[in-house]
Amino acid sequence: MTHIDPRAALRTTLAGFDERQQKIVGGVIAVMIENSDRVKEREWITEQFTQIVMLSGDLEQVERVDQGIDAVQAYVQTNIDPILSACYRLFQIVAEDLAPRAKEGLSREDAVAHALGYFVPEDA
Numbered sequence: 001m002t003h004i005d006p007r008a009a010l011r012t013t014l015a016g017f018d019e020r021q022q023k024i025v026g027g028v029i030a031v032m033i034e035n036s037d038r039v040k041e042r043e044w045i046t047e048q049f050t051q052i053v054m055l056s057g058d059l060e061q062v063e064r065v066d067q068g069i070d071a072v073q074a075y076v077q078t079n080i081d082p083i084l085s086a087c088y089r090l091f092q093i094v095a096e097d098l099a100p101r102a103k104e105g106l107s108r109e110d111a112v113a114h115a116l117g118y119f120v121p122e123d124a
Contacts, residue, residue: 006089008122010089010093013089014090015119017083021079025083028084029091029094032087033091033108036091053072053076090118094118098111
C-alpha cells in the first residue's frame with residue numbers, strides 16, 4: 001500500500017484550484033485561524049464561506065441583485081464541499097506543523113503566513 005503524504009496531497013489540491021478558489025481558501029483559512037474556537041460550527045463556517053465568496057466574486061458585472069444572489073448561491077453550492085474540505089485539511093496541517101513552536105508565542109499572522117506557504121509548490 002502506498003503512503004500518500006497529506007501535505008503533498010494538500011499542495012496538489014490547492015494547485016488544482018483556480019485563482020478565485022485559492023483566494024477563497026486564503027480568506028477562509030485566515031478567518032478560521034482568527035476564530036479557531038468556532039471552526040466546528042457548520043452554520044458559522046458556511047456563513048463565513050458565503051461572505052468570502054461574495055467578496056471574491058466579480059459582482060460588478062451583475063445587472064440585477066437577484067442575478068448576483070443566484071450567482072453566489074450557485075457558486076456556493078458547487079464549491080463549498082471541495083473548498084471547505086481543503087480549508088479544514090489546511091487548518092489541521094498548520095496546527096500540526098506549528099504545535100512544536102507554540103511556546104514561542106506565535107501570532108495568528110504567523111499561522112496564516114505558514115498556511116499560505118502551502119500554495120507554493122514544494123519544489124519552488
